[in-house]
Amino acid sequence: MRYAVSHATTLEYAAPVQLAQFNVRLRPASWPGQQVSDYALALDPGPAQVTDGDGGYYVNETRFSLREPISRLRIDSRFVVEREALPxxxxxxxxxxxxxxxxxxxxxxxxxxxxxxxxxxxxxxxxxxxxxxxxxxxxxxxxxxxxxxxxxxxxxxxxxxxxxxxxxxxxxxxxxxxxxxxxxxxxxxxxxxxxxxxxxxxxxxxxxxxxxxxxxxxxxxxxxxxxxxxxxxxxxxxxxxxxxxxxxxxxxxxxxxxxxxxxxxxxxAPLDGTFRGSSQQTMLFSVDVAPLD
The missing domain is CATH 3.10.620.30 (C8orf32 fold)
Structure with a gap:
C-alpha cells in the first residue's frame, strides 16, 4: 500500500510568547517493509535556526527556535510512504x-x-x-x-x-x-x-x-x-x-x-518545547492518510 500522509498542527497562544524552542518528531525513521519519499516540513513563522538529528532513541528529531515573539505557530509535515505486508x-x-x-x-x-x-x-x-x-x-x-x-x-x-x-x-x-x-x-x-x-x-x-x-x-x-x-x-x-x-x-x-x-x-512525542510567556494555548491538528493505490 502507498499513502500520502499529511499532518498539520496549529498552536495558538492567549498572549505572545518569547524565546520559543520546539522539537518535532514527525519524519519517519527507517523501518523494514517501509519506504518513505518526498518528506517535507514547513514552519510558519519561519524559524531562526533549524537542526535535524536523532531524538535519543529510534526517532528523528527536528529542533528549531524562534527569535521573535509569536502568538501562533503552524507546523506542516508531508510525505509519501509505501508499506509492504508482513512476511x-x-x-x-x-x-x-x-x-x-x-x-x-x-x-x-x-x-x-x-x-x-x-x-x-x-x-x-x-x-x-x-x-x-x-x-x-x-x-x-x-x-x-x-x-x-x-x-x-x-x-x-x-x-x-x-x-x-x-x-x-x-x-x-x-x-x-x-x-x-x-x-x-x-x-x-x-x-x-x-x-x-x-x-x-x-x-x-x-x-x-x-x-x-x-x-x-x-x-x-x-x-x-x-x-x-x-x-x-x-x-x-x-x-x-x-x-x-x-x-x-x-x-x-x-x-x-x-x-x-x-x-x-x-x-x-510528536511535538514538545519550551517558551517564555502564557501557558494558555490551543492546539488544533489535521491528519490525513490517503491511499494512493
Missing amino acids: FYVTAASGPVLSDLRERAMRLPDLSALGPASYIFASPLAAPERDIALWSSGFLSDAMPVMEAGRALMTAIHDQFAYDSGATAADTPPIEAFHARHGVCQDFSHIMIIAARAHGIPAAYVSGYLRTLPPPGQARLVGVDAMHAWVNLWCGEELGWVGFDPTNAILADTDHVFIGMGRDYSDV
Whole structure:
C-alpha cells in the first residue's frame, strides 16, 4: 500500500510568547517493509535556526527556535510512504519462550537505539506496576512463546478495555487507565509495555499513523485521521522487533505507518518545547492518510 500522509498542527497562544524552542518528531525513521519519499516540513513563522538529528532513541528529531515573539505557530509535515505486508514467516512464527527472552536480550551485543536491552527496564511513563504484572500473570507464563504472549496480551487489552477518547489526557498515568479500564491508544500501549517488561519481554512504544476506513456507504473524509500508537516487542534474534496493536488487536501491518520508537511516549512525542510567556494555548491538528493505490 502507498499513502500520502499529511499532518498539520496549529498552536495558538492567549498572549505572545518569547524565546520559543520546539522539537518535532514527525519524519519517519527507517523501518523494514517501509519506504518513505518526498518528506517535507514547513514552519510558519519561519524559524531562526533549524537542526535535524536523532531524538535519543529510534526517532528523528527536528529542533528549531524562534527569535521573535509569536502568538501562533503552524507546523506542516508531508510525505509519501509505501508499506509492504508482513512476511509469512513473521505472522506464523512462535519465537523463543519468555523464560529465555530477557537473558537473550541482555547477551545481544547491540548498543544501538534498536538494542533490546534498552527496552527491558523502567522508563519515565512506563514504571513497573504490581497490579498490571499480577493481571497479566493470569494469561502469560514463562513457557509461552513470545509471539503467542504478544497476541494474548494485546487481545486481553482490546477485550477488557474500552476505547474512550475523552477518558484520559497525555499525562494520565497508565495505572489510572488500567484501573478505569478505558483510555486511548497511548494508554493501552503503556499498559502493554509495563505488562510485557514484567515478564521479561523487551517492549517499545511506537509512534505512527493508522489508515482508517469510513463506515460502509459513507465517503472518506479528509483530515480526520490521527496519530496512532502501538507496541514493538523484541521476539528474539531471528524475528527482531514485531509490532502489536492492542487498540485493534492486530499485528502492525500495511495499515500502520511507522514514525519512531522509544521506551514510552516521552521519547517520541510528536511535538514538545519550551517558551517564555502564557501557558494558555490551543492546539488544533489535521491528519490525513490517503491511499494512493
